[in-house]
Amino acid sequence: MKEDILVQISNKIKQKRRERNITIQELADRAGVSKGLVSQIENSRTVPSLMVLIDIVRGLDIDLNVFFKDLHTARSRQVVLIKRASEYEDFEKEDAKGFLYQRIFTQSIGKGTIDIVLLRLEPAAQRPIVVTQAYEYNYIISGQVSYRIGEEVINLEEGDSMLFDGRLPHTPTNAGQTIAEMLVIYFFESQDA
Secondary structure (H helix, E strand, O other), X not given: OOHHHHHHHHHHHHHHHHHOOOOHHHHHHXXXXXXXXXXXXXXXXXXXXXXXXXXXXXXXXXXXHHHHHOXXXXXXXXXXXXXXXXXXXXXXXXXXXXXXXEEEEEEEEOOEEEEEEEEEEXXXXXXXXXXXXXXXEEEEEEOEEEEEEOOEEEEEEOOOEEEEEOOOOEEEEEOOOOOEEEEEEEEEOOOOO
8 A cells, every 4th residue: 555545544534533523532442442543543653454444434434435435546646736725734643732733735756655744833832752654854944943863952943954764763842932834744665665
């Protein structure tokens, strides 16, 4: 399964859960899995087994054919993608307070997937250290960001950028007194590469 499809599935699970006003815990209970697993799946941090995915879709009370109907493969997409600012999708990640995410778009390119996100960090923003199954490119649009990668702390300012392996434990914090804004580009490699 392509990473692109997995990101689409993750986004769709979160979208449908919110549309139905179901909490992560309620969905986990319905699917017979842990709250943490549902959160990780929704945030593209783990790949669910087929049976877990089916249980989650059923927990959302959605017909499987309907759920998978609108997923697109790389071949079914147009070459030029345009996404208006009004179409950016707000989303949350687990245990992140003051992290305001907007997904710009996700696209398969070659044998991998690119996921482009706008991230705003409030001055008191915090989250635990995480790992992501992707390389991450971060460009600081405004503000000051202190990035912890493993044991190292890297201070970045407006105009600075960095590329790193997201499989290393990491987390950003706002090092200033105003909202820091950054462009984050995730490069997922194909599982079969």
